[in-house]
Amino acid sequence: MSEFIKLENVTFDYSAEEQNGQHHEAIKNLSLSIEKGSFVAIIGHNGSGKSTLAKLFNGILVPTNGRVTVDGMDTSNEDLIFDVRRRVGMVFQNPDNQIVATTVEEDVAFAPENLGVEPSEIRHRVDQALESVKMSEYKEHSPSQLSGGQKQRVAIAGIIAMQPECIIFDESTAMLDPQGRKEVLETILKLKERGMTVILITHYMNEAVNADRVVVMNGGSIEMDGNPREVFSQVEKLREIELDVPQVTDLAYRLRRDGFELPEGLLFEEETIGALMKLFERGK
Template structure:
């Protein structure tokens, strides 16, 4: 990954205005960097500020204090906000709320039309985006005939057509069934493997385990961060924050408590299986006799 961040969040504080006299603080002096090609997961229980933080990354929200810089552009520069959003695209929780057209390819074209993309280039970008999410065969379908997972893939295609550097997913799989989640995660893995920067806000710890880095939020602040393996090693702290860990981490910790030779630092099911084979295989089996 590049050493220069694509997004810099610098001492950001934010509060929602309830009425003329009352504000609800949500972010408190948050600083964060997102690097090109990184897969970053942001987690925290409800009300921790994670979704509010994600909405600052492409200028949907503007800090009350502090700054968010995207490729050198401050999101406070409203005359350049279209540049920010062309670099950082966002997919939200409810697929139906993101569909604006009655035909799939028209929906993917919506953002391109708004920025005056030439017709030939628009066609190329739509083809590219639908192919990237595996939805080319559905280009002439009405979106309301699609499943939730397919609609979310169309939403992602609409963002990809704008050729962003970073894709932010704000609980983008939380309303989907297991099949829909599987489809979206497959798309995200593919995009990340091709070099796209991914920021995901999620409560599914199996998704978090696939990230390069995890940021944990509580009370509008970042309270813990590191690789998934590092973060999930703090199981007691995560429990205090009302957060879960992957099943593999829980099993590894329980077994380690009984058998010290068993590694507790496991986050994938395949790792648990391999560790069982390493620790418990009998000498005769290991030697093949």
């Protein structure tokens, strides 16, 4: 896999933006690269820098120090910023703040229209994008009549219609009910299967466990970085920075500590049930 987004010694200081004199380094000398086609979850509590990081990935913010490149393009180069944003789309938290048009299909067409795409091509892209988030049957509906989960899927379709190479989800499920969250997560997993680079900013651990890689942010720096099993098996460390671990991971961690043989970093219900059954059988 090749490098798609690269951060080299990036510092971001909000005081430079707001000029209120207060120093607040939201990101501190951070280096990170995101591979093409990967699914990376970024977790951390509020104020850890995870949302600032997201905004640095597509040039909404540019670093105070250091360099961010997307597909080799420096995000601080204003001539390239439209190319950067076309490649890296972003879905935000509040579904109601992202809808601009009066029908679903017009909303999805908004971004490609702005990019100057041919009308026939727009039609094609809109249909495909709605299909991929399973919202085709709602194309003539008014967005105001949709549920939160459906609105977010429309917002995602709007991004897909730009044909980006990467989509960032900045706490896009935080305001949804469990059903809506499930719908959005399923959509994300499908995008990833089709080769999209996915960056998921979240504080729901049961979403992060689906990623290929989990980056844990704390105080503007990377605290942990690895696959979900490696990261979540470090229960104590996550607790120290006030993050949750999945309940089954916690259970397995305690039983392992007591000397029972269980695989490290169990994350899902089924595998935990399987592992516990083996444990019971072994003793017989």
